[in-house]
Amino acid sequence: MFTSRRGFLEVLGLATGGMLLRNTPLGIGTAHAAGTDPKFMLLVYFSGGWDQLLSLDPRNAALTQYQRVSGRAPTSGIEPAYAQTAAETPFVDTVMTTTGGTGVQTRGNLTFGPAVPDTMLNHSADLCVIRGMNMDTLTHEVGRRYLLTGKFPRGLAASGSSLNTVVSAQTGALGDIPNISINTESYNEGLNPAASSVRVASYRDMLTVMQPQSGTVLPATSEAAVRGFEDTDDTCEQHGYDVSGLVTAFKDSRRLSRQLAQPAKATLFDFKFPVPAGLTDLFTAFNLNVSGDLNTVRGRAAVAGQALVNGVSNVISVELANGLDDHFDLFSQQAVSQRDGWDALGRLISYLKGKMVPGTTKNFWECTSMMVFSEFSRTPLINTREGRDHHLTSSCLVAGPGIKGNTVFGASTNTGMGIQKWNFATGAVDASAGAVIRPADVHATLLDSMGLSYSHRSHQTPRVIGAIQKP
């Protein structure tokens, strides 16, 4: 029936592959080690380069320096354009009304633009906004990979392991699928294979990963015989191929793959209508009411929530907004896309707050560290096509048990939203002895706050932002 190995694989529509050298993986553990605080990681990506004026770095649109006068660009070089957005986006119009025309939503020490909904604003006490971060690039792939790994890419190619993989590796790669990437990139450079992410796009992919394909279940005795062979098979050929550790890595990942198929837990991701009894709360939490909702960013957030609270994964990276690269016609699209993403994230945080970590007195959010980012921001002035172009100075959002909430660190300048230098210990502007905020600094700060090492970035000379860390 099959004349060759390649023919065998081609018939089944699967590609062959080779292997890369990887370190020996750590042992497989449960969702968290007993006697210690569990560590979860949430990495959230807003794809396309966000207009931070609508979210993390707003400006008071009522001030003259941020308004066009006689058709001329604002003197500050910053044009929030909230009114133009409000004209095409009802919820922004509502925010403009409630904020008296400023467009700035204030919660404690934090200010947000009009695209951030209440579902996210309600968590302000836990959030830390970092502003005035220098992205050093205006290229989508470069910016994305720079923030994922904390190291500037080599051309377009990512350099180093992404933050989710680093956290997974250092926390023991726990969970059935230790690291899940939902529609995001992930990189593993030299870390144990167990920490590599499994990339999925939606709940359907989770079912594919966690269920054996139809007709592929062997009787228990056959399965045991095959596994016994896999665990003990040791041939001369394997030793020959293993000079660089290839076979060892292959066998390690083969052993780890056995835990992927979890038919019982796969039902956690069997999103459908009518809603299965066990998913009612989840669907309510993420406002999933019709089939179309399952493929929205709220559906992705629901997958992330399910994976975290059910011990499937300890580290999740997820794309919660896309299509933000609005070089034209920004007013009708940007705020909507951002709002959907912030709403999904707010619901996810609420969901994590409502679930207790087994064996502890803490909820999942209390044990979760988070970074929310985009590859760069958008120009503070509107271009000739009613859009915004790429801008170097961006913001990000961090949170976690080791991060102070209700805190802002850094700021873009009030002229042109440029970069400033900061004292990382005090949080004050320091033009002479301060430093520019970089992605490597954010990575180091977050990892340090989790009690994890950031030595893999030592060649980037990262600076921990002590001002935002809890003592």
Added chain:
Amino acid sequence: GEPDYINVVDENLEASTLYQKFMGDMARDGCTRTANADGALAQNNRVLMRFVGLTDTVTSNRAGVDSNLRYLKLRFHGVKVAPTDTASLDKLRTVFDSAVRGVAGTNTPTAAHVKEGWRAVCVALITAPEYHLY
């Protein structure tokens, strides 16, 4: 794993856990179909049971089982096992025998039971490193 040269410029050659999971699924599915197909074919046209009868077991025809295992080792892994070398076949023989006994229990193995044995051998061969490293 192929790069699109838009977002990905490197070919992903990693034998990730997901790759292994899919390979395992593929092996089980493909071996099931192949074992089922063999039953209707003449012996010299079979893929898995080329040098054995459909009801041959280790007990009834060890030499035939070993010959078939040598053939499968050559076909799947490109490794030639000498006719006098039986030790190299021990582990695969154990897979076959355990799988047959597992489904036959205390009964005399039938063709269906023997088929299960060769299916298990097929899966073991495909999920082995030698199948992927060539």
